[in-house]
Amino acid sequence: MSVRTLMRVITALAAVHASLASSAGTTAPAAAVHYSQHCGACHGTDRLGGMGPALLPESLERLRPAELADVLRHGRTATQMPGFAAQLDEAALDGLAVWLRTAPAIAPHWDAADIRASHVVYHAPGALPAKPVFTADPTNLFLVVEAGSHHISVLDGDRLERIHRFRTRFALHGGPKFSQDGRYVYMASRDGWVSKYDLWNLTYAAEIRAALNTRNVAVSDDGKWVLAGNTLPGTLALLRADDLSLVRVYDVRGRDGKPSRVSAVYDAAPRHSFIAALKDVPEVWELPYGDAGVPMQPRVIVLDDVLDDFYFDQGYRHILGASRDGRGQVIDMARGRQVTELEVSGMPHLGSGITWVRDGREVMASPNLKQGRISVIDMEDWHTVGTVQTNGPGFFLRSHEDTPYVWTDAMMSPRRDTLQVIDKQSLQVVGSVTPSPGRTAAHVEFTRDGRYALVSLMERDGAIVVYDAQTLREVKRIPMDKPIGKYNVFNKTTRSSGTSH
Numbered sequence: 129m130s131v132r133t134l135m136r137v138i139t140a141l142a143a144v145h146a147s148l149a150s151s152a153g154t155t156a157p158a159a160a161v162h163y164s165q166h167c168g169a170c171h172g173t174d175r176l177g178g179m180g181p182a183l184l185p186e187s188l189e190r191l192r193p194a195e196l197a198d199v200l201r202h203g204r205t206a207t208q209m210p211g212f213a214a215q216l217d218e219a220a221l222d223g224l225a226v227w228l229r230t231a232p233a234i235a236p237h238w239d240a241a242d243i244r245a246s247h248v249v250y251h252a253p254g255a256l257p258a259k260p261v262f263t264a265d266p267t268n269l270f271l272v273v274e275a276g277s278h279h280i281s282v283l284d285g286d287r288l289e290r291i292h293r294f295r296t297r298f299a300l301h302g303g304p305k306f307s308q309d310g311r312y313v314y315m316a317s318r319d320g321w322v323s324k325y326d327l328w329n330l331t332y333a334a335e336i337r338a339a340l341n342t343r344n345v346a347v348s349d350d351g352k353w354v355l356a357g358n359t360l361p362g363t364l365a366l367l368r369a370d371d372l373s374l375v376r377v378y379d380v381r382g383r384d385g386k387p388s389r390v391s392a393v394y395d396a397a398p399r400h401s402f403i404a405a406l407k408d409v410p411e412v413w414e415l416p417y418g419d420a421g422v423p424m425q426p427r428v429i430v431l432d433d434v435l436d437d438f439y440f441d442q443g444y445r446h447i448l449g450a451s452r453d454g455r456g457q458v459i460d461m462a463r464g465r466q467v468t469e470l471e472v473s474g475m476p477h478l479g480s481g482i483t484w485v486r487d488g489r490e491v492m493a494s495p496n497l498k499q500g501r502i503s504v505i506d507m508e509d510w511h512t513v514g515t516v517q518t519n520g521p522g523f524f525l526r527s528h529e530d531t532p533y534v535w536t537d538a539m540m541s542p543r544r545d546t547l548q549v550i551d552k553q554s555l556q557v558v559g560s561v562t563p564s565p566g567r568t569a570a571h572v573e574f575t576r577d578g579r580y581a582l583v584s585l586m587e588r589d590g591a592i593v594v595y596d597a598q599t600l601r602e603v604k605r606i607p608m609d610k611p612i613g614k615y616n617v618f619n620k621t622t623r624s625s626g627t628s629h
């Protein structure tokens with residue numbers, strides 16, 4: 129046992145003792161004991177993860193109470209997670225559920241030394257041939273994230289066939305990001321693992337655990353840097369893109385010293401910088417790409433309000449943001465301050481916003497999480513040019529330079545099985561598709577040429593359903609295990625305005 133592992137065990141034991149001491153008379157002591165007996169071997173004595181995922185309150189944020197209750201009792205089929213209904217009684221299982229949602233008495237710790245100790249290089253930079261091992265066009269590949277069993281399928285975008293499928297870390301967070309040449313893809317997992325995958329050689333190149341809980345990663349346009357935005361601890365971890373080695377950790381704190389989680393990081397290629405949105409303090413940080421060995425110093429933009437959701441214009445000159453109380457703001461990046469308010473109603477999901485040209489002017493639209501209405505905004509003077517009535521609240525909006533339509537879902541409504549197709553000029557709904565009645569369909573991505581639209585049937589026995597983007601006729605279906613998102617190498621590396629970044 130290494131000194132580091134020993135330290136972890138001691139910390140974990142101290143945490144169990146502290147929770148035993150602090151909550152005598154409640155169910156916590158029993159839960160801590162049950163955990164170390166039945167769960168620690170797979171999920172880590174310290175709950176930071178092992179063969180199974182981390183089980184901290186931050187890790188379980190997206191798991192509904194009923195889902196947690198169910199997984200503790202019945203496990204997860206086709207995974208190593210067993211059910212405990214036969215071994216633990218109802219009170220013990222409920223106690224465990226409460227305990228898992230409670231932060232450990234001693235805050236989990238993950239610093240630069242932990243990050244460095246987790247680093248693995250499978251293939252050193254330059255070790256593998258710079259040539260695809262397949263015949264498909266490498267710029268028209270699609271990656272399909274299959275959340276059901278934590279896999280990615282690689283599709284040939286010309287023949288619309290799967291050419292490969294590989295396992296990912298548990299629960300990818302944020303979209304995978306490509307290097308400019310499309311050879312490498314960088315992924316972040318919920319539990320903070322950052323992985324670099326060589327798409328030409330169909331193998332992992334390197335991995336590192338940047339945090340215990342991560343929102344997403346961004347990759348610099350010059351191909352040198354990867355930035356991970358983390359919620360536990362609240363840090364930014366800057367990695368070298370070639371082998372994912374750690375360059376530096378930024379402790380994220382507001383001006384007054386208040387620590388903050390990171391809500392997301394973005395690559396602002398036209399500005400040669402990264403942008404980090406913060407969750408707990410009203411600030412946005414900009415980190416200019418540095419030269420090798422020169423750490424980037426953040427430039428802090430102070431806001432009136434914490435922003436929950438963001439959209440950047442194509443040139444990254446402005447941020448469109450929405451605050452928790454539903455106020456919309458336009459922030460000028462150069463001036464570093466708010467320039468105007470945005471008319472918003474419902475809850476626009478700016479993060480999924482897209483732009484296109486209408487009557488010679490650039491317009492922007494985003495789905496709305498609270499109402500079946502999509503507002504279309506003029507990107508020059510920020511006024512609302514039109515409103516489209518849809519089937520219901522939706523999550524994604526997609527288009528492509530070479531298609532006349534925008535596709536939207538109504539995922540947050542009873543009509544979650546249907547996507548509607550909106551004409552980019554008339555702003556009228558001109559058609560719809562229902563891949564499988566009663567089952568959730570959302571998230572569209574186009575082939576490189578915009579000819580076909582790929583739709584996710586987001587179920588365990590789901591599929592990618594391919595439509596002709598002109599006629600809206602179904603072309604084919606490729607079975608998938610809960611395909612949540614898909615990413616076309618060309619559309620992503622050329623920053624198509626029809627997709628969010």
Ligand code: HEC
Nearest residue numbers: 166167170179180181187191199204207208209210212224
């Ligand atoms: C033999 C190893 C193993 C044991 C023992 C085990 N787990 Fe798991 N657990 C896993 C794996 C692997 C997963 C991931 C399953 C998947 O891919 O969805 C998991 C998933 C979970 C999840 C779902 C996490 C999420 O974010 O979806 C919870 C909650 C959980 N385990 C709790 C427990 C508890 C509590 C115990 C002890 C009572 C326990 N597990 C024992 C391996 C194990």
